[in-house]
Amino acid sequence: xxxxxxxxxxxxxxxxxxxxxxxxxxxxxxxxxxxxxxxxxxxxxxxxxxxxxxxxxxxxxxxxxxxxxxxxxxxxxxxxxxxxxxxxxxxxxxxxxxxxxxxxxxxxxxxxxxxxxxxxxxxxxxxxxxxxxxxxxxxxxxxxxxxxxxxxxxxxxxxxxxxxxxxxxxxxxxxxxxxxxxxxxxxxxxxxxxxxxxxxxxxxxxxxxxxxxxxxxxxxxxxxxxxxxxxxx
Amino acid sequence: xxxxxxxxxxxxxxxxxxxxxxxxxxxxxxxxxxxxxxxxxxxxxxxxxxxxxxxxxxxxxxxxxxxxxxxxxxxxxxxxxxxxxxxxxxxxxxxxxxxxxxxxxxxxxxxxxxxxxxxxxxxxxxxxxxxxxxxxxxxxxxxxxxxxxxxxxxxxxxxxxxxxxxxxxxxxxxxxxxxxxxxxxxxxxxxxxxxxxxxxxxxxxxxxxxxxxxxxxxxxxxxxxxxxxxxxxxxxxxxxxxxxxxxxxxxxxxxxxxxxxxxxxxxxxxxxxxxxxxxxxxxxxxxxxxxxxxxxxxxxxxxxxxxxxxxxxxxxxxxxxxxxxxxxxxxxxxxxxxxxxxxxxxxxxxxxxxxxxxxxxxxxxxxxxxxxxxxxxxxxx
Numbered sequence: 001x002x003x004x005x006x007x008x009x010x011x012x013x014x015x016x017x018x019x020x021x022x023x024x025x026x027x028x029x030x031x032x033x034x035x036x037x038x039x040x041x042x043x044x045x046x047x048x049x050x051x052x053x054x055x056x057x058x059x060x061x062x063x064x065x066x067x068x069x070x071x072x073x074x075x076x077x078x079x080x081x082x083x084x085x086x087x088x089x090x091x092x093x094x095x096x097x098x099x100x101x102x103x104x105x106x107x108x109x110x111x112x113x114x115x116x117x118x119x120x121x122x123x124x125x126x127x128x129x130x131x132x133x134x135x136x137x138x139x140x141x142x143x144x145x146x147x148x149x150x151x152x153x154x155x156x157x158x159x160x161x162x163x164x165x166x167x168x169x170x171x172x173x174x175x176x177x178x179x180x181x182x183x184x185x186x187x188x189x190x191x192x193x194x195x196x197x198x199x200x201x202x203x204x205x206x207x208x209x210x211x212x213x214x215x216x217x218x219x220x221x222x223x224x225x226x227x228x229x230x231x232x233x
Numbered sequence: 234x235x236x237x238x239x240x241x242x243x244x245x246x247x248x249x250x251x252x253x254x255x256x257x258x259x260x261x262x263x264x265x266x267x268x269x270x271x272x273x274x275x276x277x278x279x280x281x282x283x284x285x286x287x288x289x290x291x292x293x294x295x296x297x298x299x300x301x302x303x304x305x306x307x308x309x310x311x312x313x314x315x316x317x318x319x320x321x322x323x324x325x326x327x328x329x330x331x332x333x334x335x336x337x338x339x340x341x342x343x344x345x346x347x348x349x350x351x352x353x354x355x356x357x358x359x360x361x362x363x364x365x366x367x368x369x370x371x372x373x374x375x376x377x378x379x380x381x382x383x384x385x386x387x388x389x390x391x392x393x394x395x396x397x398x399x400x401x402x403x404x405x406x407x408x409x410x411x412x413x414x415x416x417x418x419x420x421x422x423x424x425x426x427x428x429x430x431x432x433x434x435x436x437x438x439x440x441x442x443x444x445x446x447x448x449x450x451x452x453x454x455x456x457x458x459x460x461x462x463x464x465x466x467x468x469x470x471x472x473x474x475x476x477x478x479x480x481x482x483x484x485x486x487x488x489x490x491x492x493x494x495x496x497x498x499x500x501x502x503x504x505x506x507x508x509x510x511x512x513x514x515x516x517x518x519x520x521x522x523x524x525x526x527x528x529x530x531x532x533x534x535x536x537x538x539x540x541x542x543x544x545x546x547x548x549x550x551x552x553x554x555x556x557x558x559x560x561x562x563x564x565x566x567x568x569x570x571x572x573x574x575x576x577x578x579x580x581x582x583x584x585x586x587x588x589x590x591x592x593x594x595x596x597x598x599x600x601x602x603x604x605x606x607x608x609x610x611x612x613x614x
Binding site for chain 2: 002003004006007010011014015073074075076077078079080081082083084085231232
């Protein structure tokens with residue numbers, strides 16, 4: 001697992017992908033920080049709340065080539081004939097993407113320190129936000145990895161990922177307009193941003209943790225199954 | 234070392250591997266031979282655990298590839314058809330990655346350096362794989378397969394795309410590796426298999442149609458008693474003279490292969506050694522015998538015969554060996570032609586007349602208008 005992790009993490013920086021993703025994260029979190037900072041508003045959670053949307057559209061870029069490129073270049077033949085288990089390959093890639101994702105949010109720690117100079121900051125709220133963001137990231141990354149295992153084309157994998165993000169966003173905007181109550185209740189359950197917002201507002205709701213971890217687990221599991229299935233094709 | 238029994242692999246309705254069974258002992262160098270798409274790569278991908286299979290079983294050193302994949306895979310180094318290289322890494326980084334991936338216990342630096350020396354890639358050690366030529370990439374691929382010093386090396390077309398000098402180098406490398414590894418390599422280049430392998434498994438359309446040493450394959454399939462003689466002298470008279478030698482059943486002129494001389498295929502009965510009388514008779518008449526060799530099939534011819542036989546639905550090479558007696562090697566059209574020649578009628582070779590035998594350089598070459606098939610004993614009498 002660590003071999004795959006090291007390789008993938010390094011690969012983010014031998015291609016433009018790592019730099020692009022970091023640049024987008026830094027740029028937008030900086031912009032949102034600038035808004036609260038210039039309004040003398042020491043509430044970092046609003047940066048995180050705005051970042052959820054960015055995360056949902058950037059993560060597919062982060063994950064698009066993880067398996068599709070291996071398949072296209074036939075490098076998966078080295079991975080899958082090595083004496084390691086499939087799930088450790090999947091986990092290695094997952095954690096590499098998570099590490100880059102984490103790096104993307106490292107800037108927020110600096111923001112928090114800057115705020116600390118001018119105001120009393122709530123560190124507990126900050127960590128609650130970080131945990132929530134990590135859970136959203138883990139879910140999106142595992143969905144992205146699964147999509148990447150479906151196709152040899154990383155572009156297609158990215159497009160599929162963005163479509164999924166778009167659908168999740170639609171759930172947010174339209175769930176409340178669905179008149180049938182039970183459908184609405186189900187749809188609301190799938191809203192990533194609604195669930196994240198409870199973290200952002202400082203509530204550590206265990207059901208949300210379970211939700212995101214389940215999504216992550218399910219898609220990583222499906223990825224392993226998909227790779228397994230390709231061996232039979 | 235490797236036990237494969239009743240292995241089948243089905244892609245939808247297409248049967249890529251059909252009931253293949255073989256076993257390979259430790260230290261053997263085995264060649265998989267077959268036309269493109271015969272199932273060589275599929276079998277290799279199955280042996281290495283990359284693909285799964287429909288029925289059968291594969292055991293590597295006693296470990297089942299399905300039940301105990303990690304133990305089995307640990308014993309295999311695999312070079313797929315396309316070397317699995319990450320183009321964005323340097324050779325050093327890549328080999329180090331493979332070292333980690335395969336959880337090798339040997340000391341890292343000396344081990345990787347030793348392999349680099351062995352496959353001669355020290356001079357590109359710090360270059361990006363992206364910038365390497367195909368020959369170097371292939372060698373990095375071989376280096377990758379050697380990491381961890383696995384007992385079994387499976388090399389899928391290891392010399393494809395290399396220049397002749399590199400091909401020779403890689404072949405001698407494989408021969409050297411064969412001394413303390415079990416090696417399976419696939420190829421559609423027959424001379425390669427002949428040069429490197431002690432044993433050949435011929436595969437066609439997913440079926441193993443022969444499994445033997447190159448020498449035995451050659452012996453079983455060819456009529457190994459027949460001789461090819463190159464003689465300077467008048468064609469008809471030489472043919473008649475050779476045909477009168479005791480034990481010679483048939484003489485066929487193969488036409489001019491070298492200026493001023495003609496080649497003759499001499500088919501004696503199985504008991505008699507006719508080489509001495511041939512020399513004596515010819516020297517009596519002062520017709521110089523400038524070459525005399527046994528007519529063994531090259532691996533190319535064996536290969537084509539086997540695959541043709543299999544395609545025609547014939548029973549593998551057992552039968553091929555049985556039916557390849559001198560008599561049956563003449564097709565009907567050829568027999569007719571022999572008769573016509575004997576009666577003095579001019580004949581033009583019909584290219585379609587002899588297809589099966591045209592592979593055999595001993596039989597008449599249909600493209601060559603000069604070649605004449607003359608004079609069986611009974612015709613002369």
